[in-house]
Amino acid sequence: MVTRSATAWDVAATTPDPELPMLTIGDLGILRAVDESADRVVATITPTYSGCPALREITADLERRLRAAGHREVEIRTQLAPPWTSDWITDAGRGKLAEAGIAPPAAARPRTGPVPLTLGRRASATCPRCGSAETVETAAFGATACKSLHRCTRCDEPFEAVKPL
Amino acid sequence: MTEHDNPYDWLADVHADDHRWAYGTGFTDPLAGIDTSVPEGMDADALATYCVALGDDALIYSHRLQQWITRMPELEEETALANIALDLLGQARMLLSRAGAIRGRTEDELAFFRDEPQFRNVRLVERADQDFAEVVGRLLVFSSWRLAVFERVTDSADPVLAAIGAKGMAELTYHRDYAAQWVIRLGDGTELSKQRMQAALRTIWPYVDELFRPHPVDLVPIQRGEVDVVLDTVFATAGLDRPDVAPLALVGGRAGRDGVHTEALGYVLAELQSLPRAHPDATW
Numbered sequence: 001m002v003t004r005s006a007t008a009w010d011v012a013a014t015t016p017d018p019e020l021p022m023l024t025i026g027d028l029g030i031l032r033a034v035d036e037s038a039d040r041v042v043a044t045i046t047p048t049y050s051g052c053p054a055l056r057e058i059t060a061d062l063e064r065r066l067r068a069a070g071h072r073e074v075e076i077r078t079q080l081a082p083p084w085t086s087d088w089i090t091d092a093g094r095g096k097l098a099e100a101g102i103a104p105p106a107a108a109r110p111r112t113g114p115v116p117l118t119l120g121r122r123a124s125a126t127c128p129r130c131g132s133a134e135t136v137e138t139a140a141f142g143a144t145a146c147k148s149l150h151r152c153t154r155c156d157e158p159f160e161a162v163k164p165l
Numbered sequence: 166m167t168e169h170d171n172p173y174d175w176l177a178d179v180h181a182d183d184h185r186w187a188y189g190t191g192f193t194d195p196l197a198g199i200d201t202s203v204p205e206g207m208d209a210d211a212l213a214t215y216c217v218a219l220g221d222d223a224l225i226y227s228h229r230l231q232q233w234i235t236r237m238p239e240l241e242e243e244t245a246l247a248n249i250a251l252d253l254l255g256q257a258r259m260l261l262s263r264a265g266a267i268r269g270r271t272e273d274e275l276a277f278f279r280d281e282p283q284f285r286n287v288r289l290v291e292r293a294d295q296d297f298a299e300v301v302g303r304l305l306v307f308s309s310w311r312l313a314v315f316e317r318v319t320d321s322a323d324p325v326l327a328a329i330g331a332k333g334m335a336e337l338t339y340h341r342d343y344a345a346q347w348v349i350r351l352g353d354g355t356e357l358s359k360q361r362m363q364a365a366l367r368t369i370w371p372y373v374d375e376l377f378r379p380h381p382v383d384l385v386p387i388q389r390g391e392v393d394v395v396l397d398t399v400f401a402t403a404g405l406d407r408p409d410v411a412p413l414a415l416v417g418g419r420a421g422r423d424g425v426h427t428e429a430l431g432y433v434l435a436e437l438q439s440l441p442r443a444h445p446d447a448t449w
Contacts, residue, residue: 044198050332051255056193077198080259080328083335108335115312115334117395118342119349119402139241140343141248149241165335 008041009034011069018057019144020162022100025058029088032079040073041066046084049145086146086164103128103150103161125161127152135159194272195258196325201266204322212323213267214285215384217275218422219314220260221286224276226307227253228433229293230300238297245343249304252336259329277441281431282424285382288413289372291421291429298351298358298365305344306369309395310376310387312337317385345399352403359404367408374412380422 012034013026025031025045033044043062047055059076066074086105089097094104103125109116124135125148132154139149147160203209230250237243261272268275289307294300315337318330351362377389400407419425440447 042198047195047255047332049252049255050259050329050336051251051253053251055195059193059197075198078196080196080199080332081324083328083332085335109338115316115338117345117398119345119399121346122342139244140339141241141245143244145248145251163339165339 007034008036008043008066008069008071011065012041012043012062015058015062015065018054018061019146020097020102022096023089023093025062027090027093027096029090029093030058030084036071039071040075041071042075042077044077044079046079048084052145054144086162089162097162098128101128101159102147103159105162105164108164124150125159127155127157128159129157130155194262195255196262196266199325201263201325203267204324207322209267211382211384212326213264214382216260216264216267216326218285218382219318220257220264220275221284222290222307222311223253223260224257224437225284225286225430225433226290227251227257228437229290230304232293233300242297246300249340249343252333252340256329256333256336259332260326263323263325263329273441277438281426281434284426284430284434285422285424286426286430287372287375287421288427288430289369289376289421291427291433292372293429293432295368296361296365297347298362299368301344301347301351302362302365302369304340305348305399306373306376306396308337308341308344309392312341313387313392314385317387321384341395348399348405349403352400352405362403363405363408366405367410370408370410371413375420375422378420382422 009031013024013031015025015031017023017025017028017030020028028048030045030048031043032046033042035042035044043066045055045058045062055078063074063076085108087108089105097104106123106125122137122140124133124137126133127135127150130152132152134153135150136153137148138151138158141147142149142160146162146165148163149158150161151158203212227250230246230253233246234243234250237246257276258272261275265271265275289303294303312334315330315334319327319334321327321330348362351358353359354362377387377392379386397407399405413420413427416425
């Protein structure tokens, strides 16, 4: 018998993201709701990207953690609307990203009205190592769906950034 | 973690449940816990067919993009195409799952166990790109068109389809920007790059008409004008001309949305489906 020490939300929210393990799903803003009643817990998560392969791992991990915390009946639900945006990453999450050398995302584009076409280079991110704004985007896509690659022209270090999307 | 001889044993151990690796049956349902009942007054069969069509567009095109993996000129572009293919595969999974929830079939059954005439994708997505100019040219056309479609789809009376549309828009915008930047770079580059970019557009253009041909399968109308504005802006910046070539003929009045495809689709499906068809219960 496991003693329940934390609320189901606390247990769920501290599940790490497999691709950005310094962040929890609470930091990322993909945990949408945790409903607790008697022995039953329903946790609702939303994908960052349509094809995000981490979601399956997160679902399995989340379920395991809630069970380990003493919840006998656990259900993980997906929610698509409203769609996740990088604006949902919490301030704590942004701090952890920067500390890990990954530039946190700038504000995402507004989702209303016609979608403007970006023909020039996108604004680059601030260097998480030296703080310089003089950086260039070296690749629009990175090792995971949520990141792009950049280089700082002041300290010359390459770095990753979470895409503002 | 206990000791294992190889990483596969470890994966099998930490995932003692039914999770599969790589292709396979038994992926978790991308719509798990989502209410997939069809809103009252909506034609369920028409909704399912439309979701299949939009899902097939993404599934087949994703496969063509995946074929470039390990063959791109630079690692950055390879990563880009892999990421775009992954986004589209994710969209395909949700759309086929949405259709499957109505038809009582799984996304895997729809992807792996239908034959050519049952696929409803447009013919643009079927052919193999011959060079990088064709890759970015087709991606520009496809993502501009699909973004316009998804903008409309967000107003669907079906909340699930509307949510899939809203979810995909940011992804498609990013794909379109990537493609537009490359089309401009090649069009506004050297004599040779401009020539090859223009030639690529000429190759792609016969397939464009079909995207805007009104078809009963398509539940939302797309005005060609709004997509043309985007394409013309890119072409003007790149110094490229909009090709003036005849559209690919219909076959007895029918095309991709009717299940009439080009020869190229057969090759995609052979590669995509042969393994699950030979080993329907394979797991690893």
